[in-house]
Amino acid sequence: MPVSIDIVPFSDSLELHGESDFSSAFSLAGHVSVSLSSPLLMFQRRRSTTRALLQSLTVTFEGQSEVITPDIGYAPLRLCSITRELVNGEPVDLSNEGHEDSDKPCSWNVTFDIPVPGWLPTTSTYGDHGAVEAGTRYALYATATFIYPEDGSSSIFSSFCSPFGCRTHTINAPMCPVTLARFAEVPSAPSSSSSTSVFPMSLFIVDAQSGQDGTETNAKTIPPEILKKIQVVASIPNAITMDETSVPLILRLQGSELDCSQRERLRITDFTVDVEQIETYRSTTSLDYVARYMVPPRAQQPPCCPLRNAHSVHTLYDVGLLMIPYPSKSSSTRSFSLFDPSNSGTYIISGDGRIFSHDSPEGDATTRSPSENWYVLETDVPLAQKPYQLDWAGPRIRRISENSPLFTVCHMMHVGLRCVYEQPDGEVVCERLHFSLPMQLVRVAAPLTSPATDCTVDGPVELQKSASYSQNLPAYSQLFYSNGERKIDYSTPLPLYEPPQSASSSSFTLDQSDDHRKSIS
Template sequence: MPVSIDIIPFSGSLELYGEPDFSSAFSLAGHVSISLSSPSFMFQRRRSTTRALMQSLTVTFEGQSEMITPDIGYAPLRLCSITRELVNGEPVDLSNEGHEDSNKPCSWNVIFDIPVPGWLPTTSAYGDRNAVEAGTRYALYATATFIYLEDGSSSIFSSFCSPFGCRTHTIHAPRCPVTLVRFAEVPSAPSSSSSTSVFPMALFIVDAQLGKDDTETAIPPEVLKKIQVVASIPTAVTLDETSVPLILRLQGNELDASQRERLRITDFTVDVEQTETYRSTTSLDRVARFMVPPRTQQPPSLPLRNAHSVHTLYEIGLLMNPYPSKSTSTRSFSLFDPSNSGKYAISGDGRIFMNDSPEGDATTRSSSENWYVLEANIPVAPEPHQLDWAGLRGRRISENSPLFSVSHMMHIALRCVYEQPDGEIVSERLHFSLPMQHVQVAPPSIMPPAEDRTIVGEIELHKSAPYSQSLPAYSQLFYSNGERKIDYSTPLPLYEPPPSASSSSSFTLDHSDDNRKSI
């Protein structure tokens, strides 16, 4: 075919910054390349001029989620579909006149810019591990409509068949995948010096619940209710971090002297759990919450552009949902290495609520508020080590999407030992859980080596520095109301008078005829 189109985005991935936000959007830009050439025929000495009238050119950004699990079957969902018409007004006349015999086709680049909603989930694969390419995916699609006014196929055979052929042709560009990645914004101010995380610590006033051991007698509730617990973990944990700082503050000011003597805190256990929720249906409230297209634009009313091959087996009935009444499926697992028990012993005899700390106790306590402080770095397995129906049990970022959600919790249990007035030793565990946020941060910008830098006067030029590494996200420069963010912690540089001799530079742009034209 003498006319072809191709989608060339400025970047194959779109980086989203910050939390999912329904009121924000990110720019996905690029151009659609239109190529026009003259075909050659056996009985023609010279190629003829090809002319085409481009009536329309549309580019569409579309996202989809497909859920495939052994127990709830297959579920498709269209996340978004944004179309832009790139030919406005009159049709565009394209011709390769003067370049008919060139080995390179004439090309035109039509620029597009699509606003991508800021709430969209990231590109990820999930569900049944045997179903390749299931999960959340995004892609660009382009369609052009042409009328061939004159082409190089003017032969006896083509002239005979032309009255029976359609002069209007629709051309589709090859599918162009786009990867969506979400990065958390790292705070400019460093976190506490006692924390190993780049994010600040969050405080939780804990309402610890009793968890009675089956073989042991419970501690009197009036004693346990007097224990106050405040926990601190980072507001977010990056996927690159292999440990999570944890700070527990315990206080028992309401305990009397006898209870302080009898009560001991011997140890505590910690576990970090990841829960993945898979859904086969989307309720009306979730549709309104995530602003997905209406049901008239969802399968089966409007099939997905690039649906998984297994959908055909479900449509013709070769595969059925084994549990029709079940709409959700979950898997939960620990992010600890199997060799890590998660148990931490407290030094001393455990009587932490006494006025004086045991000698040699490595923990610290605030003298003003009489808090007993426990600090620990909780190790997290750097690599997945188990496999099940959904694949490797690896760490994911915390996110919530219509068909797939990932949440993280840190479960903590304090072991309390109490001596009854009759001398009987009883124990109890205080359980509580802290919500966690696992995020991904953008890699740091890498300075090019010295051989790739050129010094011109006092200006340092980089020979090949991608602009995507030097341009920060909009949310890093401006607030949501449009006001500019100013970091007052960085002092302004001292004033230096300009040099007396002014310098100027001139650049020469080399132009080569590559048979490209602009619309």
């Protein structure tokens, strides 16, 4: 066909900065290239001029999510569909007159700029590992509508066929995949010196629950009124990067409400830690997600409106060749530990375990400060770097924490304190205090490295082509708040005020250097 179109984005990936937010948007820009050429047809000695009347040119950014699991089957969802018309007003007359014999077609670039919603989930592959390319994907699509006007330069063959064919033609550009990646904002102020994480520590006042974890065989338990007097405060970073190899954990224990006898009888011998990744796959859209974000309505969802680039397995479900094993089941969950199999996650407390005996006993004239009554446990919990198991959803890799309509990933740190208590009759009973802490795994952008300034260059230098400017500009959320107000770094002090020098006359003249500067435009 003499007319062809192609999508050329400024970048095939879009970086989303900050948390998922429906009130923010990111720019995806580029251009659609419209090319016009003159093919050599039969009964023609030379190429003729090709003219086309471009009536419409649309570009669409569309996102989709597909879940394939052995128990809930196949579930599609259109996440967004944003279309922009690039030909406004009158049709555009295109012609390659004067360039008919050129080997290269005549091209026109029509720019576009699409606001991409800031709540969209990142591009990722998940679900049944046997079904490739299932998950969350995004792409750009372009469609052009045009006609070939009849003129004197038309060939006899085309004039003969024009009454039998449709003069309006529609062509589509090849699909242009776009990758969406989300990056968390690293705080400008460094975290605590005792923490190995780049994010600050968060405090959790824990409501620990008692229970046996299988290691205790006796049926008797520690009196509940004693365990309720143990106060636990936990600290972990409010975010963990994907490349970190350990998670700092700080536990603070206090038993100030225990009497002297109970402090001597109660011991904390060890504690266990585990980091769990929980993946939830759904066949129906999450109601909470639909209420928060602008997902297209049912009229724009499959099967009413099929996906542009649907997975090939959907045809097998449509014709009934594949059936859902559990029609009443709407979700499937996969959970696993992020620890290496050789890591037991058990930490032994040194000493005899009577960590509360350091509190001031009754009758002691020495008064201790509240901070001295806390027993502090601090450690770095190691995380596995590579997946070590394979199941129906593929390798158990570490993912970022995210929430999407059909796929959700969350992380939890489970901690258990082993309590040993000696009964008044001499019998020893064991029990564990369990609690869980929510974790946030994020991806951070690589820091920009500035070139060295103390180098000298002799002779001519060939400048390399610079990267796309969109990769070096900071994100909008780093410069402005959500209400549009500019962020100001108050840590940089303002210069001291200096009163203006008094002048003998209200008129003044520019010196030669100032005059030169003013003349430069």
